[in-house]
Amino acid sequence: MTNIDDLVASLPEGVVVTEPDAMEKYRFDWSRDQSAGTPLAVVRAEDAGQVQTAVRWAAEHGIGIVPRGAGSGLSGGSSAVDGCLVVSLERMRAVQIDPASQVAVAEPGAFNADVKRAAAEHDLWYPPDPSSFEICSIGGNVATNAGGLCCVKYGVTTDYVLGLDVVLADGTLVELGGKRIKDVAGLPLLKLFVGSEGTLGIVTRVILRLVPRQGARSTLVASFATVRQAADAVVAIRAVLRPSMLELMDRATVNAVEDYKPMGLDRTAGALLIAQSDAPAAARSAEMAAMESACAGQGAEVFVTDDPDEGELFVQARRSGFPALERRGSLLLEDVGAPVPLLPDLLDAIAEIAERHGVEIPVVAHAGDGNTHPNIVYDATDPDSERRARLAFDHVMSAAIALGGTITGEHGVGRAKRAALPEQLGPDVMALNRRVKDALDPQGILNPGAAL
Structure with a gap:
């Protein structure tokens, strides 16, 4: 077994973890892949310099590195492999807002929700909105180019990444992009790392574009006899407009959610669509009417509300789909x-x-x-x-x-x-x-x- 004493000695006390019980939680992401291996050690880095130290040590010894954020991934991307060095970014959670430039500067361990809250203090908004936004990290969002419920109108993570600091496989730290809105100097390396799942480098800082706070929203909930009818309504809606949210839940998911957290959803529906418009008032009314017409054309029963709290209850029902199904x-x-x-x-x-x-x-x-x-x-x-x-x-x-x-x-x-x-x-x-x-x-x- 590789001697890691020199790695332990090169980093502050408590940064390197080798005890089996303490490393257990770093073996799996949310996919809970039972083939996940056991790491040699875990480095709970506190800054980019410590990430560099860990990467240089691993490169010198030819040891695999598994970067890890919050461990909320769903495809095994941060599952450990036997004998690897897990580099956890969970302790790097700082977020700073530059309201003049309308950007957030975030460390990779910061949660998506942390960025949203910090931006909201300046009447700004970070749109990428995974269902797990309260527990997923910005570094993980960058690694997978995460999307979410708002991307139908507002796009995915890559559309908001203006800059990255990345530690490469030899320990070099590179700074890509910045607070600039436009920049075409050199090859578009910034985008190369977004969605690369930690296979090309380890992100240690992210500069994110922010937009003005989202306006008032109207919510539509449509109940269909079949999934096919709901999907046909989606096609009809998207042919004429781009709502700020357009989500589908089939009957099995609706019933799982009702079993998990009763919300009064229609258990008999073949499928539900949950749609929102955040357009200015006049345009919002027209968008809602168009969506209602498309759904009614597929035989749906339609409910519309302008009440933000009522609308949020339906959105929370949609977000509850995955934890509800885990119980099945x-x-x-x-x-x-x-x-x-x-x-x-x-x-x-x-x-x-x-x-x-x-x-x-x-x-x-x-x-x-x-x-x-x-x-x-x-x-x-x-x-x-x-x-x-x-x-x-x-x-x-x-x-x-x-x-x-x-x-x-x-x-x-x-x-x-x-x-x-x-x-x-x-x-x-x-x-x-x-x-x-x-x-x-x-x-x-x-x-x-x-x-x-």
Whole structure:
């Protein structure tokens, strides 16, 4: 076993953790992949210099590094591998707001909610809005190019990243971008690191673009007899406008939420759509009318409210989908997407796969983006149940690819979906990805086994 005494000695007391019990919580992300390994040690870095020290030590000894934020990822991207060095950014949580430049400067361990709260003190807003925004870190959001409920109108993480500080595989710290709104000097390296899942470098500081605080919102909730009708309504809505939120929950998810936290949702509905408009008053009224008409055209019962608290209750119901489904059994977490006009076909394909393999696949979706989260429920104590679930998991990704879609819209490839990546990208693009990886990480020590 590699002697880590020199690493321990080079960092302040308490930064390096080697006790098995203390390292246990650093083995898994929220996907709870049971194949996760046991790290050699965990470095709970407090600043970029300590990250550099850890990376240089790992590079010298040829040891893999698994970067980690809050551990809320859903694709195994921060699951440990045997003998690795986990570099945790959880202690790096500072957030500063520059209201004149309308940016936030955040350390990677800061929660998405921390940035939102700090921005709100200056009547500013950070739009990327994962369902886990209260517990997910900005560094993890950058690593996976996270999206969320607002991205149908406001975009995803990369649309707000103006600058990054990144520690490379040899320990070099580079500063990319800045507080500038426009900057085309040199190759667009900044965007290369967003969504790279810790395979090209470790982010130690992020500069995020902010926008004025979101205005008043109206909320629409539509109840459909079938998922297909809800998806057809989404296509009709997106053909004419871009609401600030357009989310779907199928019957299984609605009932799981009602069992978990009763909110008075319609248990009999085949699917619910939860939509919002935050346009100025006159335009908002027109948008709501257009969405109501599209939903009614698919036979939906429609409820509309301008009350912000009432609207937020429905949004919270949507956010509760994942924790509610966790209570149904073990989950394999999908994140597949397709072009919006093909969303109905993707949802039909998921239903057919569930029936074929005899598994339950509840679906929630950022429907306005064509991004679905089919969650495959199985009994981890039953080998046949797990076998059928894993077949369904693979076939859902293949179905998305066949529709010109993707195996991951926002959660990242991680370790869970790595085997399916060549099917989507093809050999030439896979080779190009590998060339970039090899150029920046020739030893292959950064997040080994993840993403590529």
